[in-house]
Amino acid sequence: MTFNDVFKKFNEIFIDVLDDEEIVLKESSTANDIEEWDSLSHIQLIVNIEKEFGVNFTALEMENYSNVGEMCRGVLGKLI
Amino acid sequence: MKQGDTFELSFTATEAIYNSFIEAYNDRNPLHTDLNFAISKGFDKVVLHGNILNGFVSYFIGEGLPTENVMLISQNIDYHNPFHIGDKLNFIAKVKNISAAAQTIEFKFIFKNQLKKKVAKGMILIKTLE
Numbered sequence: 001m002t003f004n005d006v007f008k009k010f011n012e013i014f015i016d017v018l019d020d021e022e023i024v025l026k027e028s029s030t031a032n033d034i035e036e037w038d039s040l041s042h043i044q045l046i047v048n049i050e051k052e053f054g055v056n057f058t059a060l061e062m063e064n065y066s067n068v069g070e071m072c073r074g075v076l077g078k079l080i
Numbered sequence: 081m082k083q084g085d086t087f088e089l090s091f092t093a094t095e096a097i098y099n100s101f102i103e104a105y106n107d108r109n110p111l112h113t114d115l116n117f118a119i120s121k122g123f124d125k126v127v128l129h130g131n132i133l134n135g136f137v138s139y140f141i142g143e144g145l146p147t148e149n150v151m152l153i154s155q156n157i158d159y160h161n162p163f164h165i166g167d168k169l170n171f172i173a174k175v176k177n178i179s180a181a182a183q184t185i186e187f188k189f190i191f192k193n194q195l196k197k198k199v200a201k202g203m204i205l206i207k208t209l210e
Binding site for chain 1: 153154177179180181182183184186205207
């Protein structure tokens with residue numbers, strides 16, 4: 001799986017969880033850029049990402065990701 | 081809690097719960113309140129409101145776990161068979177997934193009646209509070 005594969009799947013997860021078909025993620029995207037990305041949807045996003053890729057993060061790892069691109073690399077790192 | 085942990089509770093669908101639900105939410109659909117209507121639709125008794133089961137789920141989350149530091153994040157429920165006043169319901173919830181990053185616990189649950197028939201099943205996602 002490549003970074004682009006992970007990123008594309010992230011976009012699908014965000015669309016599904018946030019109920020917004022128009023979401024187009026960028027690597028630099030953060031919760032500040034997406035109105036529906038609130039604290040509760042953040043939980044749903046993490047749970048769905050972990051399920052989709054079959055990975056688990058620690059709370060510290062998640063805190064250290066500053067944007068979507070870093071989260072994708074975090075997933076990719078766990079898949080290799 | 082850890083993945084695979086199982087919790088089991090028993091509930092009775094009492095007339096008091098039924099009456100309280102109607103009083104609180106005003107759902108007097110004849111399926112729930114008119115025996116003749118329920119019989120005409122193929123049931124032998126009035127059918128209780130499915131959302132009464134969500135009250136039992138609420139009890140499980142709020143009172144039935146080893147910790148009170150929890151908050152409901154999401155829940156879904158599928159109904160398989162009707163239940164009626166006086167039915168004794170066996171509730172089993174199993175920890176399906178734990179996310180350390182999201183601080184969440186996901187449960188699968190099932191309600192069965194006294195005849196061991198599946199009444200409903202579903203999923204609960206709770207967040208543990210610090």
